[in-house]
Amino acid sequence: MTSPASPADLSAWGAPRQPRGAALLTDPLLNKGTAFTERERDALGLRGLLPPRVFTLEEQAQRSLASVGRKPDALEKYIYLANLQNRNEILFYRLVMDNIEEMVPLIYTPTVGQACLEYGAIYRRPRGLFLTLRDRGRIAEVLHHWPLQGVRLIVVTDGERILGLGDLGALGMGIPVGKLSLYTACAGVHPSYTLPITLDVGSDNQELLDGPVYIGLRQKRARGAEYDAFIEEFVTAVRTVFPKALLQWEDFGNTNAFRLLGRYRKQLPSFNDDIQGTAAVALAGVMATLRVTGGTLAQQRLLFLGAGEAGTGIADLYVAAAMSEGLSETEARARCWFVDSKGLVVKARDGELADHKRPYAHEHPFIATLGEAVRTLKPTALIGVSGMPQTFTQPIVEQMAGLNQRPVVFALSNPTSKAECTAEQAYAWSDGRAIFASGSPFPEVSFKGRRHVPGQGNNIYIFPGVGLGALASESREVTDAMFLAAARTLAAMVDPADLELGRVYPALTKIRDVSLRIAAAVAAEAHDLGLAQAARPDDLVADIRARMFEPVYREYA
CATH class of the missing domain: 3.40.50.720 (NAD(P)-binding Rossmann-like Domain)
Incomplete structure (x- = not known):
């Protein structure tokens, strides 16, 4: 796995050319907002489209943190952060990483549960792909609609068992979006490599289906042969369109979670985070x-x-x-x-x-x-x-x-x-x-x-590091031995000061180092088991650390 060297290196993201002017300001991976320099504003056709003062990334982050603090409740904070992510990903991740203990509960548990319940009402801008039963026979075509063709990491749900909230159908999209945000913030997986997907196969939550703002298919959940054929086409399409992608199954019901993991874990690198x-x-x-x-x-x-x-x-x-x-x-x-x-x-x-x-x-x-x-x-x-x-x-x-x-x-x-x-x-x-x-x-x-x-x-302590290690080694499979290695690594990182406080996990402020160490342990397993397709570096930790995304602005011109 390698990260694009610069936000301007659009070829690494599968984009045909660099946008300019107003189009540049609408691209969250490239937009710097008020941080565009005077030279960039002239070179990229931004003169007049932005207020005249040029801010640093640090100043933008301070302003965004203050904006979060002014929101009256956790859901409003979630909405603000989602909007920030959709307009400027560098700033979003700088804010999250610099304030990790405050931000993680807002972008994931517990707030994401309420956000999923309200997802239809708070939906503003598309993020990720919704694949539905109506797309049968052309799922690969729909995957090609994703604008970034170098996808390496997919989190997918069918919405049947969202956290402890049950069947939320298409409203479960908040989970893949949130998990992939954590992959970037906690393990340095470049956001351009990530793709959240919701498989909309209906819902058995009748109250949801009857609601005025439900955004998914208004039909009962598909099961049996129809469901299995849909999943089979989806997995086949992922292998074809994104052949280097790692797939994380997320919040599937018990009926399907175990058997899907068993069926597909050797067909493409994949795992079920809930299990x-x-x-x-x-x-x-x-x-x-x-x-x-x-x-x-x-x-x-x-x-x-x-x-x-x-x-x-x-x-x-x-x-x-x-x-x-x-x-x-x-x-x-x-x-x-x-x-x-x-x-x-x-x-x-x-x-x-x-x-x-x-x-x-x-x-x-x-x-x-x-x-x-x-x-x-x-x-x-x-x-x-x-x-x-x-x-x-x-x-x-x-x-x-x-x-x-x-x-x-x-x-x-x-x-x-x-x-x-x-x-x-x-x-x-x-x-x-x-x-x-x-x-x-x-x-x-x-x-x-x-x-x-x-x-x-x-699970924030485990899945980002496991995914990073599997990607770095280009492992053909994600094995149970890798999760055991991750558990041992995490337990070893709990220090005496943590235990004295009654805490059996490291402080969340150490999450990037936790993910790095777990990634190295997982990559070592992949190499030792003969599953790695990448060459083994002399120093796994140093090699993986060098690949981790850091949210900093770079010059365009």
């Missing part, structure tokens, strides 16, 4: 807790609330890690227990269980409730991936605290409104002893005079 990214970030958090609780990974007993793609993905990666510590596969799986909507996943329920749950259906009497499962199974860690808010109740957290000196409580469901408990609840109900992490950010908590900074077990 594999969530697994890696959660496992990294568990690994980091061991430096506080003691013991080994193989000695842990994990109890999951929720047995969908996120939960079983975490368990699968835990099994791989525990086997590397000497457990057999059977022994490792026996350390993972699940409670789903009907109760404990056990052998007696085998006939009713989905395929991804069956490996974790153990011989054990059925237990109907999470509280009873905690009392009986005595887990060392309680992991919530249910999308069911406030299900880690005070009695349950108190039970965990009674069983463990430092109970591990991960409430990972997104957005914040879906978290199984809040950070404040976890600390209060455990007498300040809980090691807490969540999927969306919670503010720090002061309890009995001690400062607690909850860790955010967000």
